[in-house]
Amino acid sequence: MTTDKRLIVAAANLLDAGGEEAVTLRAVGHAAGVSHNAPYKHFANRSALLAAVATVSFSDLAEAMAAIRGSPRTPLEKLTAILDLFIDYSREHPARYRLLFNNPETAAAGGELKIKALETFDHFRSIVQECQQAGGLPDAPSETLASLIFATAHGLLAIESNGQLHPEKGLSSVKASMEILLALLTPAKM
Amino acid sequence: MTTDKRLIVAAANLLDAGGEEAVTLRAVGHAAGVSHNAPYKHFANRSALLAAVATVSFSDLAEAMAAIRGSPRTPLEKLTAILDLFIDYSREHPARYRLLFNNPETAAAGGELKIKALETFDHFRSIVQECQQAGGLPDAPSETLASLIFATAHGLLAIESNGQLHPEKGLSSVKASMEILLALLTPAKM
C-alpha cells in the first residue's frame, strides 16, 4: 500500500478510536511507519488529510447505499434500510460521522470530497423518489422531501447524543422517531 | 463586573468573532485584563469555561423563548416565531450555536448547563403542545413531536451549512422547508 493510503487508513483508525483530537500528525506518521512530518509530502496539512479521510468514507457510504438502492426490496423497505445504515454508522463511528456531517471544514470543501458527498445524498434522494412514486410519501420535490427526512434523522441523532431524546422501550429512539415521522408523512389511503 | 463574568464575556466574544479555535486561554485572559492563567482560578480548565459560556447562552435563549411563549399570539405563530429565533441564532452566532447544540462535551455535561438546556427545550415543547391542542399538529406525545420538529430544524441547518440544501427563491431554505414540514404535519381539516 502506498504511503498516502497508509496515512489515510492510520488517520481513520485514530479518528474512530480516539476522536478528532487523537488524530495528530505525529500519531498518524508513527502508525503509518513514517516520521511525524512525512504527511506533508502527501497532504498540504492536517485538514487536507482529514478531508481525504472524509472522501474515502463518503465513498464507502455511497457504495453501501448503492447496494441498498439496487436490492430487490420495496421502496419503503429500502428507505428504512438506508436510514438504519445511516443511524448505525453514526453509532459505530461517531467521530467519523462528525467529520462527515458536522464539520465546517468538510462543509466548506469542494473538489472530490464535495462530489462524493453529493453522490451519497443522491442515493438517498433517489430512494425517497421511489417511495413517492409508490405512493408511500407525499408529492413534493424529491430533493426537498429527501432533505427534510435526512435532516430529521441527522437532527435526531444530534439531540439524542445531546441527551435530549428520551429513550423508548427497547427500540432505538431515533429509529422509532423516524418511523413516526414516516407514518405522519404517509398520505392517507383513499 | 467580577473577573469570572468578564472571562465568560471575553470567551463568548472570541467565540463569536473567531470560532472555537480562537478561544485560547491566553486570548481570553488578555481580553479580560488578566494573565493567561488567571482563568484557572475561576474555572477548572478550558472546557469548564466553554461550559460556562454555554450555560449563559442557554439562559439567554430560554429567556427569549419564554417571551415568545407568553406573547399574545396564536400557537402556530408562536411556533413559527420560536423556529425563526432558533434559525436566526444559528446564523448570527454559528460557533456558539455549534457549542450549544453540536458539541460532545456540552452534550455530556450535567449540572446547571444540563438544566438550562432542558429548560430551553421545554419552552419549545410547550408551544408544540399548544399547537396540538389548537388542532394545528397531529396527536402524538408532545415531547416526541417536539423532538421531531426541533431535530428537523437542527438537521436542516446542518445540511444547509454543508451546502447540501439548495437555496429557494429569496426565502431562507431552512424556513421554507420547515413550513413544508409543518404543512405536511397539519392534520387534514374535516
Add this chain to the structure above:
DNA sequence: ACCTGAACACCGTTCAAGT
C-alpha cells in the same frame, strides 16, 4: 482569596539536509 511569570509537554508547521 486572587493573581503572576516561568516552566513543561504537546502540537502543527517549516526548513535544511539526506538518499
Add this chain to the structure above:
DNA sequence: ACCTGAACACCGTTCAAGT
C-alpha cells in the same frame, strides 16, 4: 521523488511565588 531531524511558534496546564 520521498523522507528525516531540528527548530519555531503556539497552546493547555502546573507550580512556586507574590499581595
